[in-house]
Each structure stands twice: as C-alpha cells, then as structure tokens.
Amino acid sequence: MTTGTAATRVLGVLAIITTAWVVVSAFFLTPADVVQGDSVRIMYAHVPTAWIAYLAFVTTAVASGFSLVRKHRTLGFDRVAGASAEVGVLFMAMTLITGSLWGRITWGTFWQWDPRLTTTLFLFVTYVGYLAIRRVDVDPVRRARRSSVIALLAVLEIPLVHFSVVLWRSLHQEASVLNTDGDVRLDGLMLFTLFSGVVAFTLMFVWLVMHRQRLTALSDLERVVGLDAAISARRAEGVSGIHAT
Amino acid sequence: MNTVLAIARKDLTIEWRTRTLLARVVPFALLVLVLFAVALDSEPLILRAAAGLVWLAMLFATMLLVQRSFDLETADSALDALLGFVSSSSKVFFGKALSLFVQLFSLAVVLVCAAVVLYGARVEGGGVVLLVTVLLTATVGLALVGTLYGVVVANMNGRDSLLPLLALPVLAPLLIGATRATEAAFGSDTIDVSNGWAWAALLAVYAVVFGSAGAAAFAPLAQGDS
Numbered sequence: 001m002t003t004g005t006a007a008t009r010v011l012g013v014l015a016i017i018t019t020a021w022v023v024v025s026a027f028f029l030t031p032a033d034v035v036q037g038d039s040v041r042i043m044y045a046h047v048p049t050a051w052i053a054y055l056a057f058v059t060t061a062v063a064s065g066f067s068l069v070r071k072h073r074t075l076g077f078d079r080v081a082g083a084s085a086e087v088g089v090l091f092m093a094m095t096l097i098t099g100s101l102w103g104r105i106t107w108g109t110f111w112q113w114d115p116r117l118t119t120t121l122f123l124f125v126t127y128v129g130y131l132a133i134r135r136v137d138v139d140p141v142r143r144a145r146r147s148s149v150i151a152l153l154a155v156l157e158i159p160l161v162h163f164s165v166v167l168w169r170s171l172h173q174e175a176s177v178l179n180t181d182g183d184v185r186l187d188g189l190m191l192f193t194l195f196s197g198v199v200a201f202t203l204m205f206v207w208l209v210m211h212r213q214r215l216t217a218l219s220d221l222e223r224v225v226g227l228d229a230a231i232s233a234r235r236a237e238g239v240s241g242i243h244a245t
Numbered sequence: 246m247n248t249v250l251a252i253a254r255k256d257l258t259i260e261w262r263t264r265t266l267l268a269r270v271v272p273f274a275l276l277v278l279v280l281f282a283v284a285l286d287s288e289p290l291i292l293r294a295a296a297g298l299v300w301l302a303m304l305f306a307t308m309l310l311v312q313r314s315f316d317l318e319t320a321d322s323a324l325d326a327l328l329g330f331v332s333s334s335s336k337v338f339f340g341k342a343l344s345l346f347v348q349l350f351s352l353a354v355v356l357v358c359a360a361v362v363l364y365g366a367r368v369e370g371g372g373v374v375l376l377v378t379v380l381l382t383a384t385v386g387l388a389l390v391g392t393l394y395g396v397v398v399a400n401m402n403g404r405d406s407l408l409p410l411l412a413l414p415v416l417a418p419l420l421i422g423a424t425r426a427t428e429a430a431f432g433s434d435t436i437d438v439s440n441g442w443a444w445a446a447l448l449a450v451y452a453v454v455f456g457s458a459g460a461a462a463f464a465p466l467a468q469g470d471s
Contacts, residue, residue, distance in 0.1 A: 068465065122414050129411040136401050146397060149462045150411065153393070156458055157415045160451060164418035167447070168425065 003214035011207045018200035025193040039105040040190075046098040048197035049091045050120075052205045056088025057127065057154075059209075064151035067144055075220070078144035081151060082134050083212035085127050087205055092124045115169050119162040126154050140220045248331050252340025256314060257347060265313055266348050270306050271355055277302040278359055288365070295364040296427035299356045300383070300420050306352055307345075307387050307416075308409050311395040314345055319400050324467060334467055335460035338392060342459070346388035353380045357427075366431045375441050376430035382448040383423035389452060390415055393459040396466050415455075422448045 004012075026044035033040035060081045067077035099117070100110040111117065130150050137143035260266055281298045285291050291298075318324040318341075328334055357376065360366040368376055394412040398404040422444045429441025 122417055125410075126414045129407070129414065132407060132410055133397070133401075136403065136407070145465050149466055150397065153415065153458060153462065156454060157418075160418045160454070161414070164421045164447065167444075168421045 003211045003218070008207055008210050011203055011210070015200060015203035015207055018196055018203060022193060022197045022200050025189070025196065030190050030193050031187070036106055039102055042098050042102040042105075044193055044197045046095060046102060047194055048201040049094040049098065051198055052201045053088050053092035053095055053123075055202070056084045056091060056205060056209075057123065059084040060088065060127075060130075060151050061155045064148035067148045068152070074144050075140055075217075078140070078148060079213040079216045079220075080209065082131075082147065082216060083209045085130055085134075085151070086212060087208045089124065089127050089131060091201070091205070092120070092127070096120065096124060113169065115162065115166040118165045118169075119158065122161045122165075123158055126157060130154065248336040249340045249343060252327070252331075252337060253343035253347070256317070256341065256344035259317060260344070260348060266310065266352065270309050270348075271352060273309065274302045274306045274352060274356055275359055277305060278356065278363060282363060291364050292366065293433070295360045295366045296431055296433075297420075297424040298364075299353075299360050299427065300423045302356055303349070303353060303384075303387065303423075304413065304416055304420060307349060307391045308412070310345060310348055311391040311408060311412075312405060314341055314392070315395040315399040324399065328467055334464045337467070338396070338459050338463040341395070342388045342392040342456075345391055346384055349384040349387055349391075350380065353384050360431075368430055369432060371438050372430040372432055375426065375438055375445065378445050379423055379426040379430060379441070379448065382445055382452055383419060383426075386419045386448055386452040386455060387416070389455045389459050390419070393455065393462060396463060419448065419451055422451065 022044060026041050030041070030044075032038045063077045063081035063084065067074050067081060070077065103112065104110050130147060133150055134143060134147050137146060278298060281294070281301075282291050285294065315324075318327065324337075327337055331337055357366075357368075357380070361368070390412060394408060394415070397411065398407045401407060425436055426441040426444035426448065429436045429438050429444070
C-alpha cells in the first residue's frame with residue numbers, strides 16, 4: 001500500500017527541483033555579504049525553515065479548531081493537525097540549529113536571551129509536548145479531542161509568553177546584539193534565492209503533511225483491522241479446538 | 246457556587262486526613278530551596294535570585310500537587326461519577342482549582358518565610374501589599390493552569406513526565422511575572438515597586454485568561470475518559 005498519489009508525486013518532483021536550485025544559487029551564484037561574508041548563506045535555509053515552522057503551527061491550530069467544531073470530520077482534521085505539528089517541530093529544530101550556527105559566527109555566541117529567540121524556544125518545547133500527548137492515546141477519537149484542546153491552548157499561550165518575555169528583557173537588559181540583523185543588504189538574486197527557499201520548503205511541507213496524514217489514517221485503520229483479525233483468529237482457534245476433541 | 250465549594254472541601258478534607266502537602270510537598274519545596282542555596286554557593290547571588298528560586302520551587306511543588314489531586318479522581322473512575330452529579334463540568338474545574346489554590350497559597354507563604362530566614366530577603370513598607378497581591382494572583386494562575394493540564398493528562402500512561410512537559414512552558418509567563426513582582430517586593434535594585442505592580446496586573450490577566458480557557462476546555466477533556 002502506498003501513500004503517494006499523482007498530486008504528491010508532482011509536488012515531490014517540484015520540491016526537489018526548487019530545492020536543487022536553492023542549493024546551487026545559495027552556494028555558488030549569490031555573492032557573499034559585505035558585513036557577514038559567507039555566513040549569510042545560512043540565511044537561505046534559516047529563514048524558510050522558520051517560515052515553514054510558523055505555517056505548520058498555524059495549520060495545526062486551524063485544523064484543531066475544525067476538528068473540535070466539525071463533529072463528523074473530526075479525525076481527518078486531527079490527522080492534518082498532527083502531521084503538520086510533526087513537520088513543524090522538525091523545521092523549528094532546523095531553525096534553531098541554523099540560527100545558533102549563524103549566531104556563533106556573527107555574534108560569537110550560540111544563544112542570546114532575546115525575546116524572539118526565547119519565544120521560539122518555548123514554541124518548540126510546547127509542540128514537542130503536543131506530539132508527546134498524541135503518542136499516548138491509542139483511541140483516535142480521544143486523541144483528536146485531547147490534542148485539539150492542547151493545540152488551541154498553545155495558541156493562547158504563545159502571545160502571553162512572547163509578551164512577558166519582551167517585557168522581561170526590556171526591563172532587564174541593555175541593547176541587544178541583534179542590531180547586526182538589519183545590516184544585510186539583499187540584492188535581486190539574494191532575494192530571489194531566499195524566496196525560492198520559501199517556495200521549496202513550502203512544497204516540501206505540503207508533500208510531507210499529505211504523506212504523514214495518510215500514514216496516520218492507515219495506522220489507525222490497521223489497529224482496527226488488526227483487532228478484528230485477532231478476534232476472528234481466536235474464534236477460529238476455538239472452533240477448531242472443539243472439532244479436534 | 247455551592248457545588249464548587251463542596252468539591253473544594255472534599256479535596257481539602259482528603260488532604261487534611263492524608264497530610265500529603267504537610268508531610269511531603271512542603272518538605273520537598275524547602276529542600277529545593279536549600280539545594281539551590283548549596284548549588285549557587287554565594288550569599289549575594291542567592292539574595293539576588295531569591296524570588297526566582299521561590300517561584301521555581303512553587304512550580305515544582307505544583308506538579309506534585311496536581312498529580313495528587315487527579316490521582317484521587319481517576320482511581321475507581323471517581324471523576325466520571327463526579328461529572329455525573331454536577332450540572333456543569335466547569336464547576337468541577339473551579340472546585341478542584343480552588344482546593345489547589347488553598348494548598349498552593351499556604352505553601353507560598355511558607356516558602357516566602359523560608360526565603361526571609363534562609364536567603365535573607367527583606368519585605369518592608371509598600372512591599373508587603375505588593376507581595377500579598379502577587380502571592381494571591383500568581384497562585385490563582387498556578388492552580389488554574391495546574392488543574393487544566395492535570396485533567397489533560399489524567400488517566401494517561403506516563404502522566405508524571407507529561408504534566409511538566411506540557412504545563413511548564415505554559416507557566417513560563419507566570420514564572421517571569423511572579424519572579425519580577427516578588428523581586429520588587431523584596432526591594433531589589435533592578436526593579437522598583439511600581440513596575441512590580443505592572444507585573445502583578447499581568448498575573449491577574451493571566452489568571453483570567455486561563456480561568457476562562459479552563460472552564461471552556463474542561464468539558465471536552467473530561468468526557469469519556471473512562
């Protein structure tokens with residue numbers, strides 16, 4: 001059994017082509033930055049991964065909302081929410097890794113307790129928790145209800161975290177090192193490469209989510225079918241046991 | 246309202262008879278404060294960190310009390326029976342939160358006294374009013390969020406590790422706010438009392454937000470948990 005269809009195959013090929021173009025352009029065609037030198041090339045991966053992670057978490061929140069409201073389509077929306085969160089956590093991890101590598105080169109340190117970074121870290125941990133909850137419930141209906149509520153609570157939590165962290169840093173610390181951030185001057189090709197990166201990763205995101213949610217559907221189905229098969233196997237055993245005696 | 250009080254009184258009676266808070270959670274939280282002092286190993290540093298350490302210990306203790314509060318309910322499916330008796334499930338939510346609040350508030354008072362004795366923290370003048378306000382608003386928030394995530398993980402395998410993973414990121418704004426405001430009440434030089442009041446206001450907003458969210462989310466979470 002496959003989770004691929006014509007649509008995912010087209011998406012997959014397009015994702016590979018655009019990604020290949022981004023790699024070639026980011027490493028060979030675009031110039032190094034005047035201030036940051038070659039380290040600016042990290043940006044072509046860093047910015048799109050951050051964008052995809054946010055897109056994924058918005059998708060999860062919207063799908064979770066629908067999952068709670070639309071009673072008869074609960075499981076479908078829940079599978080999309082779960083698949084999207086999984087891909088989101090992956091991309092957010094890449095955002096954090098590429099970001100701290102860039103920070104080490106540019107700022108001389110892997111991490112800064114700046115509001116945006118701190119909020120991102122909390123966002124990451126929150127969705128790791130969301131995925132942990134999804135793994136526990138065996139019953140799909142209960143999993144859908146619980147994880148939808150968690151995803152919606154996360155929507156409530158993130159602005160509060162961000163607001164309090166901004167307030168915390170502003171009351172506490174002098175100028176942040178983030179000033180170098182605005183120094184990047186993007187020429188046409190750099191901007192185009194960055195934009196291609198966003199397109200490539202968005203295609204990859206859609207492709208991954210489609211496969212992942214079909215995989216979840218299949219494993220939910222397998223659990224049901226597997227249980228039925230096990231019951232009828234035991235029944236058959238019982239019947240043949242009676243005949244043997 | 247009577248239902249809310251009855252549920253809270255039930256939980257507090259159980260607590261009074263088993264003395265979990267007194268015999269285990271209070272000693273644990275005090276131990277955390279002592280261990281922090283040993284780990285930091287510098288008196289000016291400890292005094293500077295006093296407010297944050299008190300609230301970190303409160304967060305850890307909340308995890309224990311929430312587990313305890315819902316282990317009582319999930320044993321023998323007591324929660325389902327309880328939900329069958331009340332007219333609205335949000336009453337169960339507020340009842341459990343109220344009993345948790347009473348326990349957490351008494352713990353917070355003990356821990357602040359411990360910070361005064363062990364860490365040399367000082368509270369004077371207007372700081373007292375601010376401190377009491379912060380203790381009230383922050384423990385209300387702790388109790389509400391704790392109850393909400395307590396019911397999320399109730400009945401789950403591995404809930405002991407899931408609860409902190411889910412609840413602690415959500416409690417981060419509360420930790421920041423309560424720490425800053427308590428620092429202001431302790432007379433720190435990095436933050437003044439008026440800023441402390443701003444943080445206390447944020448804590449109140451936090452409690453209202455999670456109070457309403459919890460009341461709304463409790464029903465879909467608690468149903469069909471058997």
